[in-house]
Amino acid sequence: MVFSTPRGPFHALRDINLRIEAGELVALIGHSGCGKSTLLNLMAGLVQPTRGVLIGYGREIARPGPDRAMVFQNHSLLPWLSCFDNVLLAVESVFGRRESRSQLKARAQAALELVGMAPAATKRPGEISGGMKQRVGIARALAMEPKVLLMDEPFGALDALTRAKLQDELLAIQGATGCTVVMVTHDVDEAVLLSDRVVMMTNGPAATIGEVLRVDLPRPRDRVHLATDPTYMAARRAVLDFLYTRHSHPEAA
Structure with missing residues (x-):
């Protein structure tokens, strides 16, 4: 290179x-x-x-x-969206054309549960700790399967x-x-x-x-x-x- x-x-x-x-x-x-x-x-x-x-x-x-999903040192979450909606945005980009709205939401919820962030799903990035933000970033990547x-x-x-x-x-x-x-x-x-x-x-x-x-x-x-x-x-x-x-x-x- x-x-x-x-x-x-x-x-x-x-x-x-x-x-x-x-x-x-x-x-x-x-x-x-x-x-x-x-x-x-x-x-x-x-x-x-x-x-x-x-x-x-x-x-x-x-x-x-x-x-191929990327997780950076900086979580790169959109600050105006909730944790759930940050993950849902990634899910929609991959599966949005072939799955229903309820299926997309289920994928986002499952990814948050996998990293232990379901209780903070409605919170925005500014309301959670650095470690929690990184968990959401990992959930977002995993949600894309x-x-x-x-x-x-x-x-x-x-x-x-x-x-x-x-x-x-x-x-x-x-x-x-x-x-x-x-x-x-x-x-x-x-x-x-x-x-x-x-x-x-x-x-x-x-x-x-x-x-x-x-x-x-x-x-x-x-x-x-x-x-x-x-x-x-x-x-x-x-x-x-x-x-x-x-x-x-x-x-x-």
């Missing part, structure tokens, strides 16, 4: 070769500027690669589509306790829906706790995939139990070693 800039071409990514299996939860991790979000945007179809091609379920990814859920540091702006709760909820949701999840994160513990594989990116510019670590931990996962689990500790150490020993950030060198 090469971007045109006033100073000339900027090589963001090179030689990316990655296959993600249906139902996997994959974390992309690396230092700032390594192209994690760019790679996620490519998967979403928000930008097109300079060279090469992305294939999703047998088709070229040439544009955004309802089979995507094959792939793309998440760009979805819990990065939250406090530690809220982040931990939403991580646990994501594990439960992914287990219940079986959707494929690709998630950008800077948090090593988050990456290891949630993922089937951790994709570790080298430093930019012209970043690429340095290593891919398989996390062989059974599901469902319990963070308290895993805190002393040898497999968890070894995976965590491997990611830290990659990031801070073999690929320390240029600014820290």
Whole structure:
């Protein structure tokens, strides 16, 4: 992926070769500027690669589509709509032409229940906490029934306790829906706790995939139990070693 800039071409990514299996939860991790979000945007179809091609379920990814839903660090909810109506708007965009009004409302309600936000359905974003807003953002994405859920540091702006709760909820949701999840994160513990594989990116510019670590931990996962689990500790150490020993950030060198 090469971007045109006033100073000339900027090589963001090179030689990316990655296959993600249906139902996997994959974390992309690396230092700032390594192209994690760019790679996620490519998967979403928000930008097109300079060279090469992305294939999703047998088709070229040439544009955004309802089979891929995006969750950003900023919840991006419409402030003048209730939580329910924010979700319903997404449902209508995907299913509006082939389902009745009652069916659309049922989909929105089910998505809010899945993330524990049904009691706040009538509230507007300004009336709920940051963690609750992010839950609604996830509900909105899930209501579209995507094959792939793309998440760009979805819990990065939250406090530690809220982040931990939403991580646990994501594990439960992914287990219940079986959707494929690709998630950008800077948090090593988050990456290891949630993922089937951790994709570790080298430093930019012209970043690429340095290593891919398989996390062989059974599901469902319990963070308290895993805190002393040898497999968890070894995976965590491997990611830290990659990031801070073999690929320390240029600014820290």
